[in-house]
Amino acid sequence: MTTMSSGTPTTLPTWHSTPLGAALDRATGGSYHEVKRELIGRLPLDALVRDHGMTMEEAREWTRRSARVVVDAGMSATGFPVAQGGLDDPGRSCVDFEVTAMADLSLTVKGAVVFGLYGGAVNALGSERHREEFLPPLITGAHVGCYAMTEFGHGSDVASLETTITHDPETDELVVHSPTPSATKTYIGAAAEDATIAAVYGQLVVGGEGHGVHVVLVPLRDGTGSALPGVTIGDNGHKGGLLGVDNGTLTFDQVRVPRRMLLDRFGGVDADGRYVSDIDSDSKRFFTMLGTLVRGRICVATGSSAAARKALSIAVRYADRRRQFDRPDGSGEVLLLDYLAHQRKLLPAVATAYAHRTAINELVDRLQELHQLPEKDQVAQRELETRAAGLKALSTRFANDTIQVCREACGGAGYMTENGLTGLRADADVFATFEGDNTVLLQLVAKGLLTGYKEMWGDLDTRGMVAASARMVGDQVIEATSMRPLVDRLVAAAARRSPSETLLDRGWHLAMFSDRERHVLETLAARLRRAKGDAAFETFNAAQDHVLLAARTHMDRVVLEAFVSAVDACDDPETRDVLERLCTLYALSSIEAESGWFQSHNRMSATRAKAVTAQINRLCGELRPVALELVEGLGVPEAWLGSAMLVEDPARWTPGATG
Amino acid sequence: MTTMSSGTPTTLPTWHSTPLGAALDRATGGSYHEVKRELIGRLPLDALVRDHGMTMEEAREWTRRSARVVVDAGMSATGFPVAQGGLDDPGRSCVDFEVTAMADLSLTVKGAVVFGLYGGAVNALGSERHREEFLPPLITGAHVGCYAMTEFGHGSDVASLETTITHDPETDELVVHSPTPSATKTYIGAAAEDATIAAVYGQLVVGGEGHGVHVVLVPLRDGTGSALPGVTIGDNGHKGGLLGVDNGTLTFDQVRVPRRMLLDRFGGVDADGRYVSDIDSDSKRFFTMLGTLVRGRICVATGSSAAARKALSIAVRYADRRRQFDRPDGSGEVLLLDYLAHQRKLLPAVATAYAHRTAINELVDRLQELHQLPEKDQVAQRELETRAAGLKALSTRFANDTIQVCREACGGAGYMTENGLTGLRADADVFATFEGDNTVLLQLVAKGLLTGYKEMWGDLDTRGMVAASARMVGDQVIEATSMRPLVDRLVAAAARRSPSETLLDRGWHLAMFSDRERHVLETLAARLRRAKGDAAFETFNAAQDHVLLAARTHMDRVVLEAFVSAVDACDDPETRDVLERLCTLYALSSIEAESGWFQSHNRMSATRAKAVTAQINRLCGELRPVALELVEGLGVPEAWLGSAMLVEDPARWTPGATG
Structure with missing residues (x-):
């Protein structure tokens, strides 16, 4: 094994100090290896490695600033369609996540919530018009999205979520509501301080009939950062880690949004107020959605x-x-x-x-x-x-x-x-x-x-x-x-x-x-x-x-x-x-x-x-x-x-x- | 097993809600069970359970205040001799530690460092005159002691510590010195902010000859809290936990203390400047000391x-x-x-x-x-x-x-x-x-x-x-x-x-x-x-x-x-x-x-x-x-x-x- 430390001469990536280390990295770095190398060389490291002695407030502020760096580096768009300025490369978006994770996990998770989960929901569960309307402001940072799935009462058991999304035929609106204390959304990343809009999971009710869990976009804050009428926002406060991520709670009191806010790729409400879906079974539709x-x-x-x-x-x-x-x-x-x-x-x-x-x-x-x-x-x-x-x-x-x-x-x-x-x-x-x-x-x-x-x-x-x-x-x-x-x-x-x-x-x-x-x-x-x-x-x-x-x-x-x-x-x-x-x-x-x-x-x-x-x-x-x-x-x-x-x-x- | 939940009627300790729970606690609480019960009933819980969302500064201040509660409850003295106001009950001092640990570990560890390790060293390695001089001010809180064993260069390998304690026959003093960067004491609990005196482990040198590791008491701070001449105090800063404990570093630059400051129960220097010990072997003496x-x-x-x-x-x-x-x-x-x-x-x-x-x-x-x-x-x-x-x-x-x-x-x-x-x-x-x-x-x-x-x-x-x-x-x-x-x-x-x-x-x-x-x-x-x-x-x-x-x-x-x-x-x-x-x-x-x-x-x-x-x-x-x-x-x-x-x-x- 003594020969190992010398190694075959290769063109070194900038940071490896040994040829064997570089070769091992290349051999196990996968098909995106060069992408990772390029990112590692390009990202401004100083802005991405956090001092873990920061208070929660400092960590949140640091994460907010560093997220801007990620957006400027073009990493917010990689997973989205080319039409909306992305690379249409979900594999690449995972690699972006990996490289960011090598620097700081708060930054990574905050980005994942906003672009991966919220943006991913719009992209995968929405229609073309949702992508056109909601992805560009997300990619530029004008919108901060959050992903409101988990409730106090139900985490793993998504099918039993209690939040309701009820179609009101009178106004052709959807009414988003938290009927019980356990229906409050919780641990929602970016909700406590930053999110301006949420992808909210809830039971869709149309014409008095339930159609299972669907997702609706709900604006949360106005231009001044205040919660919109009917929306109550809480702060989960200090956590065991990821102090830079502002996890919070969301409670909805009969919040009304236009019908078009429903992400309706797999099921929605038509102009006549009828539920429509290409997938017959509620269960199959639910699992198709979760597959995203x-x-x-x-x-x-x-x-x-x-x-x-x-x-x-x-x-x-x-x-x-x-x-x-x-x-x-x-x-x-x-x-x-x-x-x-x-x-x-x-x-x-x-x-x-x-x-x-x-x-x-x-x-x-x-x-x-x-x-x-x-x-x-x-x-x-x-x-x-x-x-x-x-x-x-x-x-x-x-x-x-x-x-x-x-x-x-x-x-x-x-x-x-x-x-x-x-x-x-x-x-x-x-x-x-x-x-x-x-x-x-x-x-x-x-x-x-x-x-x-x-x-x-x-x-x-x-x-x-x-x-x-x-x-x-x-x-x-x-x-x-x-x-x-x-x-x-x-x-x-x-x-x-x-x-x-x-x-x-x-x-x-x-x-x-x-x-x-x-x-x-x-x-x-x-x-x-x-x-x-x-x-x-x-x-x-x-x-x-x-x-x-x-x-x-x-x-x-x-x-x-x-x-x-x-x-x-x-x-x-x-x-x-x-x-x-x-x-x-x-x-x-x-x-x-x-x-x-x-x-x-x-x-x-x-x-x-x-x-x-x-x-x-x-x-x-x-x-x-x-x-x-x-x-x-x-x-x-x-x-x-x-x-x-x-x-x-x-x-x-x-x-x-x-x- | 259905009969289990009813249980034999017993006199309940105040906090158990089930007879079986109380009986199990009694059966496995050991010979100090009643002592624990009494402590649990008596200690002011509000002062002992910390909010883990505190910043490091807040946690240190909280711990300082709560330590006062522990002292007032008489828990600082239990392990010390009756002559110095203690109970001469080392078993009991472990139980005090256990009960405090059920409330908060920063508080427990800070107390353990000051009373258990520093106080324990004075008690076990010192002579009667050390106990008389140094234990009473410790028990009342007038002294805050710390235990300066670990160095950057050596933690587990105590025998290889580099700090020197050299007898100067001219002045009959001991010169405490950190000869290298790796001799700096580190992770010393209470050193960063509070300790006024340290039990310092170092190589005792008498008449040019080394006698292995001994312990000397070295005052660290004056009445205003400033480091004394020759003592450099650092702060280890933020840690993975125990934020309430102010761990710090200590470097000694030819710091002089009187000969009597050496804890000399197992080995010391006589008035003629000669090394004296009842234990012949350096190694045996070292392990007797470590046994404490x-x-x-x-x-x-x-x-x-x-x-x-x-x-x-x-x-x-x-x-x-x-x-x-x-x-x-x-x-x-x-x-x-x-x-x-x-x-x-x-x-x-x-x-x-x-x-x-x-x-x-x-x-x-x-x-x-x-x-x-x-x-x-x-x-x-x-x-x-x-x-x-x-x-x-x-x-x-x-x-x-x-x-x-x-x-x-x-x-x-x-x-x-x-x-x-x-x-x-x-x-x-x-x-x-x-x-x-x-x-x-x-x-x-x-x-x-x-x-x-x-x-x-x-x-x-x-x-x-x-x-x-x-x-x-x-x-x-x-x-x-x-x-x-x-x-x-x-x-x-x-x-x-x-x-x-x-x-x-x-x-x-x-x-x-x-x-x-x-x-x-x-x-x-x-x-x-x-x-x-x-x-x-x-x-x-x-x-x-x-x-x-x-x-x-x-x-x-x-x-x-x-x-x-x-x-x-x-x-x-x-x-x-x-x-x-x-x-x-x-x-x-x-x-x-x-x-x-x-x-x-x-x-x-x-x-x-x-x-x-x-x-x-x-x-x-x-x-x-x-x-x-x-x-x-x-x-x-x-x-x-x-x-x-x-x-x-x-x-x-x-x-x-x-x-």
Whole structure:
């Protein structure tokens, strides 16, 4: 491995200090890699990295000013149609989110709410005239939009929202109303201080009949910033993080807007006051509308991934310069990263960060691919939505856990705000529960799998899940597993080898992951089918841990296959050698974490289980010499880390060192 | 289990709303239970629960004012000798810490630094004259002391501190000096704004000869609050939490203090300028001094435990009133706590919180017991220090993980500062790395075990560990395991039962835990012995994960045995029945988490592993009806939870509910 640190000469992107780091970044940066490089080089960093010691008021003001920078950089328009001044590139808009997330998450989330969620709703749920009227002022910053979905009473259960949007045939207006205290919209980003207009989710009532959840645009504030008549705006106040985002509450008291304010692409009210929709079923229409959330979830995945990679970049760099305790032979103090326990904390996490990154790249590409299809492919779309939900859950869990590990790996220094980890941790925290609570999203993944994406997956409740599995046919589950020729080839090759050779064999890893997925899914399906017709809560509830496991095993397989494909696509031998080791480290770490399952299901012997642990330790040792290159390859420039301890005089941290 | 909710009539402590909750609290509150009750009833709650939305400046001012309340309540004196106005009750001082921690952690940590660490150093490392001169002004608040151990260059490795304390025979003074940038003291609680005097750790040099680390008292500020000549005070600024604690840096430029300022109980300078000590070995003296840290570590364990129990109390109460998604039969929305996945998140954690609480109670009692011995018992003292280190590591890890689970279990509401979870999480975070980094502490536990507490365990470096294991004799390890007759009896009884009966059998749980500990320790000892004489870094480092595993398995066993003893001491049948289930849930959850190990070491069959998971699910269902009682039993009064969502109008959270 000593050859690794030299590397093949390449044209360096500006910020990488090592050729190998640059090559790793290129190999795993996805199809938008050059876009990211260009953005990194162009964005004014000073305006984008926040001091996390700011008060809430200061942070909000800072975010407001920095959002202007994002708008000026043209990032507010990328996801919108060309006709409205955009690039019509949803994939690119996810990448903008990722790059901004490497700088500051308050800024990123505020932008995501205004342009991604509000703007996305106008774009995806509105008609051409909505896009023409409402997108240009949004892109220029004349409008500040917010996305008013969640209520105190209902968050995950969007179908049960209580806000009403009632058509008044007398005036041909829509009356937006919060009938109960629990109908108050809450946690609405940008509502507390800035938003001038809201995309409000509520139950559409036309001619006395309910048509389920629809979205209407409601102006919130007048030119002076005061709430318009009938609108009551509250402030959620201080939060556990994202202090720059002004989350607030909205209550509507019979607020009237013209009928044209309804985003009516999938359902609306005609001039005669009749409800009209191309989609017959209320449920299908609802889930088609919710499907537009997919981009938001992909963005959260990219943002979490960026946050985790940033934290790992800080902690690994620190561990590669910080020393503690003498070597027994008196030859000086030991670098933290030379301790096995420290390698174990950080290096498998680095490998996982690579794995997630490749899976997210695929997701972004797929989003763009499906967007460009002339005709919507419903099954492919639902598969994308399922993967987005799953990867959002996986990557936010990973980010929360990993940033915390990084904070602790830096000791007391890690707790100081100026060193960049605690702010990151606090900001990323909420990603686990917003844009879909992780537990709910994993259930949704399982449902997608059980139905082979043939059913609308949106029914998140018990009834939907049990009913879906009852309708499911025998071998449908198999279809859900891999269809990559590369994977089939590797698995087949592994089956021909002797057990003693297979520990490093990619085919064995892939087989372990997919075999586990198939077993968990098949037994889940059988279990739910046995309860056929019995839609009782208890049936589903007793299997809930099995449901969640099925989702996780599926996503683990998806991630591994994405990583394997990315490695396969790399043709520089040295870079590929490092990627192969990272991929093995990711695969074996996952197998070790699930060692109990693999043994109790006779997929792995006791001897093999112990060998896996020993091999992980060996891999940590092999990768340790290129640790700096590994974190450079994660794509977060050193200058963006915002960590005082990494730029201070080294003599402060290490006796005798000089700057 | 339906009988559980009624409970045996008892005299209720003021705050419990259920007899069972009160009984559980009493059964697991330890020997200081009445002291806690009395404190809870007496302390002015309004002054002790902080608004976590405060700025750093506001939080520091609030903490300063609230610390006055603690002093007025007599809590500053409990750990000090009667002669100086104290209760001479170190156990009680840990309990004061625990109760304060249930209210606010900034307040608790500030008090712990000033009275526990600085005051503790004066008390334990000083002579009678130091106690007479320095404790009374501390107890009254005239002095504010700080504890200046950590430097930028060295935190865990205290022996390598660079600050020097040099005796000048000309003037009979001690010269305190920071020779390098890395010698600057940092993260020193109370240093930035308040401290008037510091207990400074540094290398004592007498007559040109070094005698290792000693502690000297150095006045920091004059009457106006300005730094004294030669003292440079810095401010660590904003942190990831504990904003009320003013951590700062201290640099000394040849600062002179009289010789009498040296805390010289274990080593000092006589009037002739000669170094004198009753302890011959520098190393032994150093570790005797460090042994005084034991109380601080027990306090951190009690504080983490309190924080985790508070978070669980919030999340369980919320889950027991929050509904989301309809029941399939249309009978209304489902309470979060009725979902298996939600039970799985919270109830095993509740069981673990009980387990830790009982183990910490034992530790506090043992501290007090050993303190009262007329003659120091060195082996018992080292065993206590080992357990304190281990339990500190376990309970801080558990607190960080659990508070985060609780935050996520409350969804968006959990992220709002006013609901009490994110502030708790931010404050408790640093517990994982202060008062001894958890990884370092676990190594120390392993070393104590390997040497049967016969060696000084303080050598935290490689050399010490390898050397100790080389000297270790064959069967010493066995001694480290249990010596409780109750445990022996239960294990023996289990061995006589058939495998099918044992899943709920306490003896089987105990045997699993102790067998695992013994195996891990024996194989570690053998591994290190094979490297006898070879003190190379690589030898130790390759075994570091094994070392940490040994420490954890030992502590797991210690915790289970403490819980089993507490259950055994409970003679109310209904309370005991619930405690038995909690204890089983704790034991099985631990076995499930380590299922990979147990199977790969042939301690558990595949069938049994699956049965364990099923049994955990059953136990969650059995305990769910008494969930409120369970969290009342955790001992944190509802009024202390500081969670807005628990006191708001229920109609806000649940459609149709009324307050």
